[in-house]
Amino acid sequence: MTVYADILFIVNLYVDALLLAAVRRFLRLPLGKGRFLLAALLGGVFGLCALLPDIRGFPLLLLGAMEALALAAAAFAPKPIITLLKAAFLLLLFGAALSGLLLLAQCVLPLRGVLLSNGAVYFDISAPALVLLTCAAYGVLYLFDRLFRKREPDVLFSTLTVTLDGKSASLPAKTDTGLTLREPFSGLPVIVAERRALGELLPPDFGKPDAPPGPGLRLVPFTSLGADGLLPAFRPDCAALSGTPADCWIAVSDRPLSAGSFSALVGAELAPALHQQRKDRFSC
Structure with a gap:
């Protein structure tokens, strides 16, 4: 041939x-x-x-x-x-x-x-x-x-858009019903996002132990299976989940949250799609 x-x-x-x-x-x-x-x-x-x-x-x-x-x-x-x-x-x-x-x-x-x-x-x-x-x-x-393939409902996934000082970043996010973190002073819910997924939104040394505290930095305590500690967090100028505004803080994680399917974890109360699904399920 x-x-x-x-x-x-x-x-x-x-x-x-x-x-x-x-x-x-x-x-x-x-x-x-x-x-x-x-x-x-x-x-x-x-x-x-x-x-x-x-x-x-x-x-x-x-x-x-x-x-x-x-x-x-x-x-x-x-x-x-x-x-x-x-x-x-x-x-x-x-x-x-x-x-x-x-x-x-x-x-x-x-x-x-x-x-x-x-x-x-x-x-x-x-x-x-x-x-x-x-x-x-x-x-x-x-x-x-x-x-x-074991599939998760699409309602558990959304797109997180974060804006700070004129810069924006979009991250694939997953709803975690076990995530109940709150910023201690304001009581607002906290979304956890991977540092590298935020790109140039933050200084490279934001929240690191050997770096001076930046403006707006807050430390959010967390507890998980076998570990606890503090996550550096900031208040974004604007945050939205699949286009729906979210009043929250963003905590920064240096560890990957998944194998690549999502880069942010969102508490159930901040997931409007999940709430709407529950309303539709129980409305008869």
């Missing part, structure tokens, strides 16, 4: 874009259009490996793992390494599912011009057939997601 490098590049760009979309949805990770395009282009470049001499066994597995990790980093860095490893594993898993579907299609359908080599895929077929096969693979992955 004659393999054309330009078609090989485009096909693998397209397929890797679908696989990245599946991983993003499965792990609930944010993915901007620029990063999505960058990772897809990198996947197209990796597809050119099909032009190399045939690779099999452990070297092929190692090559696939390295490519998957590079794609995960291109799409989702600087998420924690455990999140990148999960994304790389899912890319390998979903890629194997796609390869299996293509092999099955070759057995039961009169397909010609399909090549799987060195972890890359090549189609010498019409564009409609390419779209049909890749969408079918994505549909299988979506069905797997719906049937086997």
